[in-house]
Amino acid sequence: MATAAKSDLLVRFGSAVVLLAIAGTALWFGGLAFGLLLLIGGALVIVEWFGLVRAMTVGLGTRAALTALGPLIVLGATAGLWFIRDNLGVTAALWVFAMVWATDIGAYFAGRAFGGARLAPKISPSKTWSGLIGGMIAALIVGATLGDRGEIVGVPLWIGLVMGLMAQLGDLAQSWMKRRAGVKDSGKMIPGHGGVFDRVDGLLPVAVILGGLAVAGQIAVQAGG
Known part of the structure; x- marks a missing residue:
């Protein structure tokens, strides 16, 4: 059992390193490299989304709504990330990713350290209210540390709290x-992590919202100029 667990951990770690290297390289170079990453990643998420919807035990109305919603969310997220990286730079794009990563890490460690009442036991029994709060605080800290309010369309530093919640x-x-x-x-x-959708589920709403704020900020600046 110990050997199997160690092997699984090594697989997860190896996959994480490869994913981080690919994403980090594409993010750094931007342009075509980042665009291809978003295009391929978005397409894979949509395929997995449709697969989940087909397997879900829900009514026809809910299934139809989810089928339409998936591509809209993925398109909005990929367009938002592209706009932020292309117009605001690598630091702004890293700021978006870092808040989501911080949320996951903060929620994990706060949940393990403090435990307590379950957040949504019928949906995800392992998640707790302490994890939710810990994730939001971690996103706030990272957002305040990395965020340049002038560069990130003037959003307040406490936006990290909201993004931690949305993630x-x-x-x-x-x-x-x-x-x-x-x-x-x-x-x-x-390998060891499941699907692409499993890795970006928290990033999708954050990218949609911050991408929308970035576009709105750019329009406001141009209108004011």
Whole structure:
């Protein structure tokens, strides 16, 4: 058992290193490299989304709504990330990713350290209110540390709290989809980690919102000029 657990951990670690290297390189170079990453990643998420929807035990109306909603969310997220990286630079794009990563890490360690009442036991039994708060605080700290309010369309530093909340709501929404579909992961694309959707569920709503803020800020600047 110990050997199997160690092997699984090594697979997860190796996959994480490869993913980080690919994403980090594309983010750094931007342009075509980042665009291709978003295009391929977005397409894979949509495929996995449709797979979950087909397997879900929901009514026809809910299935139709989810089928239409998936591509809209993914398109909005990829367009938002592209706009931020292309117009505001690598620091702004890293700021977006870092808040989501901080949320995951903060929620994990706060949940393990403090435990307490379950957040949504019927959807994701492992998530706690302490984890939710810990994730939001971690996102606030990272957002305040890395964020340059002049560069990130003038949003207040406490936006990290909101983004920490939205990232965890995205995670919960995907957990609900998987529970209704009767599966543990959205796919098997990433060894030890499941599908691509599993890795970006929290990023999707954050990218949509911050991308929208970035576009609105750019329009406001141009109108004022």
